[in-house]
Amino acid sequence: MSKVLMKGNEAFAEAAIRAGCKCYFGYPITPQNEIPEYMSHELPKAGGAFLQAESELAAVNMAYGAAASGGRVFISTSSPGLALMQEGLGFICSAEVPLVALNVSRGGPGVGGIQPGQADYIQVTRGGYNGDAKIPVFAPAGIQECVDLIYECFDIAEEYRNPVLILADGMMGQMMEPVELPPHKGITPVDKISQEKPWAITGTDSHEGRNVIYSLRMQPEVLEKHVEKLFEKYARAEKELTRWxxxxxxxxxxxxxxxxxxxxxxxxxxxxxxxxxxxxxxxxxxxxxxxxxxxxxxxxxxxxxxxxxxxxxxxxxxxxxxxxxxxxxxxxxxxxxxxxxxxxxxxxxxxxxxxxxx
Amino acid sequence: MKKRFKLEFNRDKCKGCEICVSFCPKKLLALDKEVNSKGYHPACITDQDACIGCQSCALMCPDCCISIYELEEGE
Amino acid sequence: MKTVFAPTSGMTPVDTSYCPGCSHGIAHRIIMECLEERGALGRAIGVVPIGCAINAHHFMNVDMCESTHGRAPAIAAGIRRVHPDKLVFTYQGDGDLASIGAAEIVHAAHRGEKFTTFFINNAIYGMTGGQMAPTTLIGQRATTAVDGRTVEQAGMPLRVCEMLATIDMAVFVERVMLTNPAQVRRAKAAVHKALDIQEARKGFTFVEFLSACPTNWGYAPVDALKWVEEKMAAYYPVKNFRTVEL
Missing domain, CATH: 3.40.50.920 (Rossmann fold)
Structure with missing residues (x-):
């Protein structure tokens, strides 16, 4: 396959489309704006849905809804935007819904600046969400590696039924490099979703029994059991996903x-x-x-x-x-x-x- | 021929809120002196034959406790 | 014998977690009756809020998900993008929708999202124990307004239907109350109409239910219904604000 010269952010968006992304939700924030811009015209051509959210709070929750009902979902933001998404990400961990999120990070704290930074290390590795949850985080060193990771992370997220984060930075989002794009996987048709994801809320006509995606567990013993189950997954992630x-x-x-x-x-x-x-x-x-x-x-x-x-x-x-x-x-x-x-x-x-x- | 109805309460679902009692146009409903498994005094009908099947009680019940049947001749 | 009225199969057999006389139960039942009558239980997807009704997914016999506080309309928008042919709804209380989720409901309406929001307005925070809501009436007591809400301290109660009716793509907006059998029938007609319009994909549809919270108001259930009719309906008029011909 031949390489193409692409700007990082556009290549990242294209990688998600080729991975079979059904939905993208985002809110403008520098230095990742080329991603929603690219998605707005390219994702519908591939049969997906683009929606510009009213805030990062809404974007992460739109993503949760789309993913809970079985769609492959990609979201992107930059540092302060990720801070706004944290509650949603923690909830999604608890609800065990797969999702791929890209943080094209910038300097902080607060609004900080728009130049590339890595001050989100603690935010992405420890999370800003409440409670015991973990999100695998990958940090690519170039556009090709980031493209490959985005492409792969949809499968990882679905296997683990957990969000997966990719931490790029403004430098990678804004620079251009030659990149080999992976093949199109295609979007799962809506009538095939419940076969691939029998847990998804697709309406009871399409699966056995009734599906409910939830986080609330009022009985402490039940909650503890749930957290222990999550941590069994995280222990597996430590074995399978550690890379250097x-x-x-x-x-x-x-x-x-x-x-x-x-x-x-x-x-x-x-x-x-x-x-x-x-x-x-x-x-x-x-x-x-x-x-x-x-x-x-x-x-x-x-x-x-x-x-x-x-x-x-x-x-x-x-x-x-x-x-x-x-x-x-x-x-x-x-x-x-x-x-x-x-x-x-x-x-x-x-x-x-x-x-x-x- | 006058229509006849049978009102059935799901006794253990009832929380004794008394809303059905207050909306019965014939004043046929009351709270039972005995308590149900939840500890509430459940609603009951005092005169089954006088029920006119208007469904006011069932429409207002917040707990889906009430079923109403129209009886056939001889039932 | 012939069945005249029986509990809808749209409700599970699970006992609800709501207090005696709480209007959630009536609202749940009529929404589920409508879905059953339309043969839509199997193609419905619902989103529950944070608040008392987070438990609704134990009682409503359809596929559902929980929501972060106030974001149910964003979640429903996401579900809609994956399932354009399903019947999607959110069920939200007044703390959830009118306070923390005010942005999400406004923008769902503004985009003309093709789902229906059922809004339970009982003028108080129920689950957390009776704090003042944006919808709490002037003079109404709450645990965070022990002498009653004042205009000086907390402004005027928010009228959500009136606000949403100013938005072009909110094509069906109606306020109903669950205070007597006639009003319950009227509420059910509004639910059907909202779902008709959703299925015709005309835009965003919204039904507000003036509801009783006997426990946190400190009234007996029957008196609480009277309070809805006398006090709440005086400030929140029960009417259709916007509809569309099909």
Whole structure:
């Protein structure tokens, strides 16, 4: 298959369409606006439905309704918009409904700015919703990887009957890269939904018995049993969905831990450090939850410093320290509020940290 | 020939709200002195033969407790 | 013998969780009777609110889902996009619809969403224990307005039908009350009409039921119905605000 040059946001939307997305709901927010724009004219051509919601609160609930009644649903937003969607996402976890959500994140807190940021790490990995729930989160490092993940995540969401989040950032949404688009899967016809999803609320004519999608469990023992059942799924997710890439860990003196845009800069920094005679490597988490703790078992004896490199004040740092378990020193290289460091800045700060930890 | 009706209460569903009692145009309904399994005094009919089958009670019942049948000759 | 009146198969045999004399039971029954009479129970999908009626899915014998607080119209809009040929409805109380869900109901109406909203207005928050709602009458006591609602402190009660009737795509808007057999028959006719218009895909359809909450008002059930007729209907006129010819 040939590659096409596409802007990230448009490629992400096209990936969802090709995965058989029936419905898209969204509310304008920068830097992801090309997604609803693209969906508004392309999704109906593919037989799907586009609806611009009155708010992110409405968008996530429209998504819940469409998904509860058996449609493949995709939503996208950016950081403050995701904060508004959190209640709905927690509810959807509890109601066990599949959904794919993309966060093209920006700097914060508050309205923050519209430049790429990674300050949603805690928001996406811990959730802003109430109660015990978890959402698998994947962080692609490029447009192709993001396209492939969106395409795959519909199946993951349906298998687990849980939302799946993809954390891209404004850089990936706005840049262009050549991308190979996956084949069209086609939208499940409405009269086939109840065969594929016997739990969906499609009207009792179309299935045995009566289907109810719900979250309320007034009996504490019943609620506890439900949460335990959810956590059996999450334990399975930890086994099946943990993903990472390792780069040049052998003989590395220093190892970066970075995801998304920051991992691309770290890859450049590793080359620049090599030119200066310093062996550096990288662990790139692809799944942020489940966090790839296991990746850190691959650390070489030569490694004396692990650096969490992030576009925030050090949110992933907690997970990195937890994974390193005190085996080596852990440092932080970060910029925030949408400021993206150059690879050269990363090199200089790495050299300083190496000096300090001698 | 005068139509005859039979009124049936789902005794254990009734919450004794008395709405049916207040809407019977013939004043045929009352709350039972005995309580039902929920602990409410359920509604009952005091004079079955006098029921005119108007359905006022059934229309106002919030708990779907009431069924009304028209009796055939000889029943 | 011949059946004159029997409980609808649209209601499950489960006992409702509502207090004695609560109008939810009457509203549930007539909506489900209408669906049964139309042969639509098997192609209906309903959305329940947060509030007392979150339990409605135990009692209404159709496919249903629960909602986050106030967002039932957004959820129904989503269901509609997947199932354009089904009969979709939301069932919402006044805290859910007129307060936290005010944006969602307005925009569902404004888009002309092809579903029907059944709005239970009993002028109070029921499930949480009698707090003031946007619909609480002036002078009416609530646990957050112990001396009665005042205009200075909480403004005037929100008239939802009147507001929605200003929206072009809200093609059927009617307020009914469940206070006597004649009014219940009239309410049922309004439900059928709303469903007729939904099935003709003319636009958004809305039926408001003035309802009694004897427990939180502190009235006996029969007195509560009188209060609806005397006090609520005086401020919330029972009438059709908008309809469309089919």
């Amino acid at each position: 890439n390792s780069l040049s860990l052998k003989d590395a003196e220093v190892v970066f831990v970075a995801f998304g845009t920051m991992s691309r800069l770290c890859a450049e920094a590793i080359e620049l450090l090599g030119e200066r005679g310093i062996k550096a490597g990288m662990i790139r988490p692809i799944s942020l939850w489940p966090f790839p703790d296991k990746a850190f078992d691959e650390l070489d004896k030569s490694t004396r410093l692990v650096i969490s490199a992030e576009l925030n004040m050090g949110q992933m740092l907690y997970d990195v320290k937890n994974a390193v378990q005190g085996r080596v020193e852990v440092g932080l290289i970060n910029r925030t509020g949408g400021v993206v460091p150059s690879s050269l800045e990363i090199v200089e700060r790495t050299l300083k940290l190496l000096e300090e930890t001698k």
